[in-house]
Amino acid sequence: MKVAVMGAGAVGCYYGGMLARAGHDVVLIGRPQHVDAIRRNGLHLELQGDDCHVRVEASTGAAAVAGAQLVLFCVKSTDTDSAAAALKPHLAPDALVLSLQNGVDNAERLRAALPQAVAATVVYVAAEMAGPGHVRHHGRGELVIEPSNASETVAAALIEAGVPTEISANVRGALWTKLILNCAYNALSAISQLPYGKLVQVEGATASMRDVVAECVAVAHADGVTLPGDVDAAVKRIAETMPGQFSSTAQDLARGKRSEIDHLNGYVARRGETLGVPTPANRMLHTLVKLLESKTQPAS
Template structure:
C-alpha cells in the first residue's frame, strides 16, 4: 500500500548513481517511482530489481524503470538528475511530456542548472543541493557510501507549502531535507567544495584523504576556494571565506576513501561536469573581471585528460 503523500507519482530523470539512490529510498518506503535512465541500467533493474548497497548489505528494491523520457508523463514530482552538460537538451526533450502542475527538483551540481531547465518547462523548477556519496558499480546497482540529504528552496511564497510537502515525502523515506531561504548560497558552497576536490581527485585518480594529506595539495585547494569566494562575491553571493575553508578541511576526514564524481567519469572514459565546476568559475570570473588562474588551470588539465582518454 502506497503511503499518504502529496505526490502520487515520482519520476527520476537521468537515473545514475544519485538519482537511483534517492529513487530507491523513496520506492523502498512505498512510494511510486520510475527511474528513467540508460538502457543497460533499465534492463538490469527490470530483470533483477535495483540492487541497493548500503551499510554493508545489499537490498533488492522493486522499482519501475524506463529508458524513454516519455515515462515522465503523469509524474507530479520529477527529480532531475542529468549531468550538467545535458541539462539543456534533456529539459527540452522532457518539456512536452511534463504535466503543467508538476514540480521539478534539480538535483545537480553547479549553480545554473535550475534556471536552464526553467527556460524550457512550463512548471515550477526548484534548485536543490545534494549531499551524498554514491557510485554505480554495475548496471542495476547503486552503492551508498555516505550522507544522503538535500537542501531545497525557492524565493516564491506560493511554492513554500509544496516544498514542505517534498520535505515530508523524503522524510518518510529516511532522507533529511532542509527547506532553506538561502538555497543559492548553499549551491555556491557546494560548488566551492566541488571545485576544491573534484579536479584534483580526477587528475591524480586519488581519494580525498590522500589529497588532503599533502600540504602542497592543501595549498592548491585553498587557492581554489579563495578564487571561488572572490567570484561569488562579484556575482552577489556573500560567501564567508573562513567558513568555506573550514568546510573544505572537514570534507576529506569525513570521506577519506571517496573519489570525486569527476574522477569516476574520467576513469570510465565518460565526459565530466568540469565545464560547470572549475570551468564555470573561470568563465564567470572572466565575465566579472576576477582572476581565477588556479581554477582555469585545473579545468584545462581535466579537459586534457578527458581528450587523452577519448583518443585512447
C-alpha cells in the same frame, strides 16, 4: 507520490531508491544496461548497514515521466538542455522538478525550458554505480531545497524516507558553497585518481585547494552571493566524512566519459573573467582536466 528520476545514475538511483523503499511509486529513466538490470532484479540499493533490492519501474525513454508529481532531475549539467526538451511534452502541468545537479545555473536553464515549477536543490551524497542497476552509498545524503508551493510536502516525504532535507531561502548561496567544494576536490581527485581522504594527505594538495577556494569565494562575493556558514570548515569536512569517495569527475575520466568540469572550475574561471576577478588556479585545473578528457574523447 509518483516520482520520476530523469538521469538514473548514482545520485538519481540513491534518492529514487530511498523513496521507493519508503513506498512511493518510482520510475527510473536511465541507460539501457541499468534499465535492463533493474527490470530483471529490481534496484540493488547498497546502504551502509543494509543491502536490499527495491522494486521500481525503469525506462530508457523520457515519456515514462508522464503523471509524475515529483521529478528528480539528475542528468549531467552538460545534458540539461537536451534532457529538458525531451521531458517537456510528457510532464504533468503540476509537476515539481527538483534539479539535483552540480553547478549553480541548472535551475535557471530548466525554468527557461519548462513551464512547470522548478526548485534548485543542493545535494550532499557520496554514491557510485557499482554495476548495472547497483548503487552503492558511501556516506551523507542530505538535500537543501529551494522554497516552492510543493517544497514542504516533498521535504516531508524525503525526511520520512530517511533523507535529511532542509528548505532554504538561500539556495543560491548553498549552491555556490557546493560549487566551491566541487572546485576544491573534483579536478584534483580526477587528475590523481585518488579518493578525498588520500588526496588531502599528499604534499601541497591542501595548500592548492586553499588557493582554489579563495578564488571561488572572491568570485562569489563579486557576484553578490551570500555564502552560508564556514566555507573552509565545509571543505575540510568533505575529506573527513567521505574519505573513500572519488569525485564524479574522477569517475567520468576513469570511464572515458565527458565530465562536468566546464560547469565547475570552468564556470568559476568564466565568471571571474566577466567580473574582473583573477582565477589562475581554477583555470589551470579546468585546463588539465580538459587535456585528460581529450585523450579519450573523439576529436570534434
